[in-house]
Amino acid sequence: MSDRIHTLSGYLHEYQKSATQPEEFWARIADSFYWRKRWDRVLKWNFDEPNVQWFVNGKLNITENIFERYLFTIGDRPAIIWEPSDPNEEGRTLTYKELYQEVCRFANALKSKGIGKGDKVIIYMPMVPEAAVAMLACARIGAIHSVVFAGFSSTALADRVNDCEAKAILTSDGNFRGSKKIAVKAIVDEALEKSSVETVIVYQRTKQDVTMKDGRDFWWHDVIASESAECVAEEMDSEDMLFILYTSGSTGKPKGVVHTTGGYMVYTKYSFENVFQYSSGDIYWCTADVGWITGHSYIVYGPLLAGATTLMFEGVPTYPDAGRFWAIVEKYKVNQFYTAPTAIRALQAYGTDVIQGYDLSSLKVLGSVGEPINEEAWHWYHTHIGQNRCPIVDTWWQTETGGIMVSPIAGITPTKPAYATLPLPGVQLCIVDPEGNELKGNSVEGNLCIKFPWPSMIRTTYGDHDRCKQTYFSTYKGMYFTGDGVKRDHDGYYRILGRVDDVINVSGHRMGTAEVENAINEHPKVIESAVVGYPHDVKGQGIYAYVICDMTNRTEDNLVNEIKEMVSKIIGPIAKPDKIQIVPGLPKTRSGKIMRRILRKVAENSLDNMGDTSTLLDPEVVTKIIEGRK
Numbered sequence: 134m135s136d137r138i139h140t141l142s143g144y145l146h147e148y149q150k151s152a153t154q155p156e157e158f159w160a161r162i163a164d165s166f167y168w169r170k171r172w173d174r175v176l177k178w179n180f181d182e183p184n185v186q187w188f189v190n191g192k193l194n195i196t197e198n199i200f201e202r203y204l205f206t207i208g209d210r211p212a213i214i215w216e217p218s219d220p221n222e223e224g225r226t227l228t229y230k231e232l233y234q235e236v237c238r239f240a241n242a243l244k245s246k247g248i249g250k251g252d253k254v255i256i257y258m259p260m261v262p263e264a265a266v267a268m269l270a271c272a273r274i275g276a277i278h279s280v281v282f283a284g285f286s287s288t289a290l291a292d293r294v295n296d297c298e299a300k301a302i303l304t305s306d307g308n309f310r311g312s313k314k315i316a317v318k319a320i321v322d323e324a325l326e327k328s329s330v331e332t333v334i335v336y337q338r339t340k341q342d343v344t345m346k347d348g349r350d351f352w353w354h355d356v357i358a359s360e361s362a363e364c365v366a367e368e369m370d371s372e373d374m375l376f377i378l379y380t381s382g383s384t385g386k387p388k389g390v391v392h393t394t395g396g397y398m399v400y401t402k403y404s405f406e407n408v409f410q411y412s413s414g415d416i417y418w419c420t421a422d423v424g425w426i427t428g429h430s431y432i433v434y435g436p437l438l439a440g441a442t443t444l445m446f447e448g449v450p451t452y453p454d455a456g457r458f459w460a461i462v463e464k465y466k467v468n469q470f471y472t473a474p475t476a477i478r479a480l481q482a483y484g485t486d487v488i489q490g491y492d493l494s495s496l497k498v499l500g501s502v503g504e505p506i507n508e509e510a511w512h513w514y515h516t517h518i519g520q521n522r523c524p525i526v527d528t529w530w531q532t533e534t535g536g537i538m539v540s541p542i543a544g545i546t547p548t549k550p551a552y553a554t555l556p557l558p559g560v561q562l563c564i565v566d567p568e569g570n571e572l573k574g575n576s577v578e579g580n581l582c583i584k585f586p587w588p589s590m591i592r593t594t595y596g597d598h599d600r601c602k603q604t605y606f607s608t609y610k611g612m613y614f615t616g617d618g619v620k621r622d623h624d625g626y627y628r629i630l631g632r633v634d635d636v637i638n639v640s641g642h643r644m645g646t647a648e649v650e651n652a653i654n655e656h657p658k659v660i661e662s663a664v665v666g667y668p669h670d671v672k673g674q675g676i677y678a679y680v681i682c683d684m685t686n687r688t689e690d691n692l693v694n695e696i697k698e699m700v701s702k703i704i705g706p707i708a709k710p711d712k713i714q715i716v717p718g719l720p721k722t723r724s725g726k727i728m729r730r731i732l733r734k735v736a737e738n739s740l741d742n743m744g745d746t747s748t749l750l751d752p753e754v755v756t757k758i759i760e761g762r763k
């Protein structure tokens with residue numbers, strides 16, 4: 134494989150080439166894909182509008198680069214290995230050929246329901262192979278998928294359905310999560326009460342009772358029953374939308390990040406193969422959910438575009454016990470294992486006894502993603518899981534970047550605990566001070582920006598291009614702003630310090646503080662609220678809510694519980710505040726702005742360094758908040 138990096142000097146060489154001749158560099162990588170028509174021009178860009186186009190006028194279908202590309206060579210190789218939540222249930226393996234047939238059948242079923250190129254399809258499904266089949270079937274016919282994490286509430290689902298004007302929803306009857314059974318279809322029914330979605334296709338997973346609405350709802354097994362296992366792929370333009378994925382930002386409503394076809398395809402495969410050093414025949418396992426970008430790029434698209442075997446796990450790390458991950462590694466002889474720091478910290482808390490007895494010798498590479506990994510967790514992972522033998526790739530990236538941006542190349546880039554190390558070829562990082570001046574040289578700290586386009590970058594926020602411009606391209610002129618703080622040390626290595634905006638990262642899940650506040654404020658007794666993050670041993674960050682309430686007819690305890698329920702109902706259980714403090718007022722400046730800095734200090738319990746409080750309208754409020762802190 135000509136685009137594979139094998140040595141550190143090879144990496145440096147490729148990086149250099151990608152920076153000095155980006156178009157030649159990416160054209161060479163893209164040439165190894167199958168295009169119905171080659172591009173006229175590699176790149177057209179302007180970060181002011183923003184308008185970024187890669188492989189301009191190229192025509193292709195991403196699924197032809199998975200199926201037509203591999204069927205005749207590795208058609209019998211496992212594409213997806215699926216491990217169910219219950220270890221006593223039989224797993225499933227789909228070879229490339231079988232996956233192809235499932236995708237075609239389902240693509241034909243979608244077509245016969247009137248769904249075609251450009252239509253939006255919401256996927257709200259558990260971690261079953263059919264979730265990947267659903268995504269690829271959409272891509273096959275040019276429909277645009279938007280996967281919604283199945284832990285989101287009906288309100289959150291409805292917001293996304295309406296925002297992207299979805300024509301169909303693909304879902305399941307229920308979902309097994311640990312020892313629980315979740316009524317997925319019932320949540321969909323609730324979400325659809327006020328929507329014009331025409332078609333709902335329900336995959337039968339738990340066999341629990343569901344209501345099926347005549348003419349709208351169909352069983353997955355029925356709609357595919359008479360469909361052919363061949364479906365000619367729709368020809369797409371490089372810049373046609375592949376998917377929309379909603380993510381939280383610092384303002385209220387989640388935004389639909391738009392990714393397009395050609396660039397996303399090229400970048401996810403390239404980054405997958407290089408970062409994980411995947412070799413033919415390896416078993417690769419990423420524990421993310423397909424509802425997040427990690428699941429899109431590194432369970433489904435990246436690995437399958439590379440002809441890899443990707444393992445999909447339906448369950449949770451602690452069911453039936455805290456050794457489950459390691460049991461799966463042993464069972465399938467997993468070679469590359471990619472998870473989130475929050476899972477590592479959670480498992481670390483169970484001690485090393487639960488690892489003993491499992492054979493982890495198949496592991497070659499360990500990965501980390503989603504939030505900063507603290508040194509303690511890094512060392513635990515390295516020693517106890519990697520047995521001091523496996524390199525850790527700490528991969529920094531975002532929903533908006535589409536693929537991994539900063540990461541070691543496994544076994545090639547020397548690692549350093551808690552450092553994402555160096556940018557991948559094609560990624561031109563830039564650290565700026567608050568005024569936007571580039572901080573050159575090493576041993577600097579500031580805000581992380583990217584100054585040149587890369588193929589899998591965000592193109593727009595669905596339905597609101599100005600929001601994309603304001604959020605990412607206006608803070609610092611001519612640059613994409615990531616929202617993260619970063620340090621470049623004396624070796625030129627990058628360490629991500631976490632968000633510098635009002636986004637918090639709870640167990641690797643992005644949450645906008647404004648979004649949580651809006652949900653809290655829906656409670657009729659709530660007058661005002663302010664939400665901040667605070668350091669949490671397992672989750673990385675926890676959610677701390679300060680709430681002003683009308684206490685008539687309520688005790689503090691029942692109000693706190695009601696507010697938690699409210700957030701769970703509006704967003705989902707993942708957004709439930711860890712701590713809620715009922716306060717008499719919030720620290721505000723004379724102009725009415727909440728001073729979050731102070732609230733963060735109280736939540737962090739670092740009270741000796743409160744900074745200047747003289748500009749506050751009522752400094753007394755701070756004393757009261759400190760007295761009542763949780």
Ligand code: WTA
Nearest residue numbers: 502503504505527528529530531532629632
């Ligand atoms: C954070 C997940 C430190 C970061 C792929 C980023 C990380 C946000 C890392 C994006 C990492 C992700 N080290 N921080 N290795 N990976 N982040 O969109 O704050 O869910 O901006 O994408 O997660 O989260 P998202």
